[in-house]
Amino acid sequence: MGSTSPSIILYTNHNCPWAHRAHIALAELSLPFTEEIIDLSVPRTAEYLKVNPRGLVPSINYNGAIITESAIVSQFLADAHPSHLVKKSDEEGGALQRARISYFVDAYFSKVNSNFYPILKAQSEQEKEVEAQKFVDAVVKELEPQLQNAGPFFGGSSKLTLAEVLTGSFLLRALTIPKYEHLNLFPKSFLPNLEAKAPAFWKWAHAVIQEKSVNHIYDEQGVAERTAERVKKMIASK
Ligand SMILES: N[C@@H](CCC(=O)N[C@@H](CS)C(=O)NCC(=O)O)C(=O)O
Known part of the structure; x- marks a missing residue:
């Protein structure tokens, strides 16, 4: 095949x-x-x-x-299409790599990304700070330990792996939407806090979003603006 x-x-x-x-x-x-x-x-x-x-x-x-x-x-x-993304399960270390990647992706979505929309939907700066802290705390607890050997990608890989394929588009959103401060979606402290508390995550995530395969279809400003619109509608319909 x-x-x-x-x-x-x-x-x-x-x-x-x-x-x-x-x-x-x-x-x-x-x-x-x-x-x-x-x-x-x-x-x-x-x-x-x-x-x-x-x-x-x-x-x-x-x-x-x-x-x-x-x-x-x-x-x-x-x-x-066997490649650098993931080893075959019968290759040496393949089954374990697959388990590690699955666990990482599970942690990203069930423990970290689940804190994303609550930040956006919070209405006061103070409430946003509380929700943003939950996101950062989850990164520190769940992802930071798994990224200690990133090199620069998951598990010491020099190329993207399936871990980055499955998280890259969400990393792009988490790291770029907060830059549009006038949209008031994130507290100003979010990115500096993330960088200070989760340096391995910060380094890994920036390596990921700089990859052409990850960012080539991403309309950064458009996504930020449409996200703000969607959040406005969500709040209005509450
Ligand atoms: N679990 C699905 C989620 C896909 C999904 O939610 N796609 C959205 C757009 S981001 C969609 O197609 N929405 C159309 C709709 O809800 O009508 C997956 O991972 O493929």
Whole structure:
């Protein structure tokens, strides 16, 4: 499966951090693909619902097989095209590397990223400080110990791994949206606090977001502005 170039259609939307994972995987694997942008501002077409009955992006059509859910899509691509992203499970150290990556990604999403929207939705600076501290504390407790041997990427890898494929688009958001101070989404202390308390995370995360495969579809300002709009709507509908 890995040697000939497969036919791939990626159903995506560049503003979606989940779909963004598939872009990173495809770029890292240098796989050519056709892109179909799904407009998420309107109901999904009957045609797209046939591809993914959940109506979500991303989905891929890989040589005629439909695969949905960003983590599954990324894992599938990495498994189908063995590379620097992850060792094969029967390779020496492969099963353990896979376990380490899965644990890291689980920690990122269940313990750290779950604190992201509460910061944005908090309305006073003081409330934002409290929520932001929870994010930083979770990074310190859950991720910092796992990044001590980053080199610069997960597990001492000099190239991106599946850990970065699955977290990169979220790191971009966490590290760039706070720079747009006028949008009042994050407390001013957030980035300096993160840098001071979680230096290994800081170094790793910046190495990740500087990679072309990670940032090539990212519209930093657009995402920041649309996030502010979405948060406004969430607060108004409470
Ligand atoms: N668990 C899904 C989440 C994907 C997801 O939430 N995509 C959003 C855009 S960021 C979407 O398609 N939303 C369309 C909708 O909810 O109607 C994955 O990882 O692929």
